[in-house]
Amino acid sequence: MKTKEYVEYMVKQAVDVLDIDSPTGFTNNAADHIMAEYKKLGFKPKLTTKGGVIVDLGGKNSEDAILVEAHMDTLGGMVCKIKDNGNLELTPLGGFSPNNGEAENCRIYTRDGKIYEGTFQLNDASVHVNDDYKTTAREFKSMEVVVDEEVSSADDTKKLGIMIGDIVAFEPRTRVTKSGYIKSRFLDDKLSVGILLGQAKYLADNKITPERRLFHHITVYEEVGHGACGTVPNGVTEILSVDMGCIGDGLDCKETQVSICAKDSAGPYNYDVVSNLIKTAKDNNIDFAVDVYPHYGSDADAALNAGYDVRHGLIGAGVYASHGYERSHKKGVENTFKLLINYIK
Structure with a gap:
């Protein structure tokens, strides 16, 4: 799979969204921009009542659908x-x-x-x-x-x-270095918004219909804990949150990798989902790490806390210095993208 052009597209999309101020509770401008990008790709995004963006990307099996989420709100x-x-x-x-x-x-x-x-x-x-x-x-x-x-x-x-x-x-102070590093405030989680747009572009460019019906949800209010507490479409049996992969003492993840989270502060992620993500990464030679995050909560956690009966998982490109001046790498973007593309197969 040729990914270079998609990596550049995803980084460009992330940079563009990073340039739009969107602290929690003030996300309308970012939502308008993201809606427009999905429309350019030929999809029909909808604005949720709460202000998020939800998109139906199609798929054959509507009774075992998957919802992939990232969030546009920031600190x-x-x-x-x-x-x-x-x-x-x-x-x-x-x-x-x-x-x-x-x-x-x-x-x-x-x-x-x-x-x-x-x-x-x-x-x-x-x-x-x-x-x-x-x-x-x-x-x-x-x-x-x-x-x-x-x-x-x-x-x-x-x-x-x-x-x-x-x-x-x-101010995010976004920079992309010649060596491939991406530095900015709020890579959590606008880098993942760019990655989801990359997945949508890949499906559109290659006229791919996923085996399972696929939805994207770009949430708001994630930073205060209730981003994904609503708006789970009918037929969704699995939620995959795409957020930052943590880097720090005791963790294996690097900025060049995709992180697969086995457990965070809310408890373990679904065993089968984590196992399938690991198998997908291994089968496709994707550079990954599996980690446990002690101080972390995701949109997937929020959906379960809201009472949805779904399986859940969490992945993301490695990000250094979370909630500070953050840093990731284009290789981390690429590995996350490859995991998403191959996982939905």
Whole structure:
């Protein structure tokens, strides 16, 4: 199977989606873009009530269908206080850590459609002034968004139209290196969105009708735990979540591999699904690792928690520094893509 052109397509799609701010609860623009991409490939995506994108890619067996999921929502912030100095205190959206956001540029989206720039900084951020700069714990109470406008009071900031509840999105800083590394915030899980679009393109280009009916669901609210709690089509007996593969101490996965998760914080994944994924990888010479993730929850977990009677699995390209400035590799994208294509056979 020639995959190079599809790898480039998937990386391009991921980069394009990464360029669209979409913290949890603020995903409409990303959804519109993804809907348009599926339509270009000849499919008929539908927008769910909750704001996700679901696509029927066809298939022969509708009574044993498979639902493959990735999520478009990311970590971010929300304004919870306009401070006396005109700067903004944030509350996190999802598991965003203030340690990973210090000195990062961000955008503030107001309810009336204005966009302002700012930087997330430690309170009293100058090392030449603040005696406690090195020892201060980086917490949301000790940090603020410095708004890039001439403001010096809460009233000044409010006059701009900024208010409590406004979304704050952090710049992804996406780069693709000559050596094939992909670096960005929010590869979790926009890299997987690109991979799912690659699978859809491959099926369309080669006029393939899967043996089992295949659905894609690009979810929202995954970062807060209920992305896939609804919208499971009739006939689906298996959910496969495509999310990041974790890299760290005690884990085998590398950025160049596809990770097959055997267990996460919610418990073991379906034994038969995991076994079939491993067999598919071995039979097709796909570079993979099997790992157990101690601090992880997926859309597939959310679907089971919602009461759906389905088998479930989790795979994804290896991603270093999860929930921080993340890194993966084109080989990881390729191996994940190859596993998806061969698994549905």
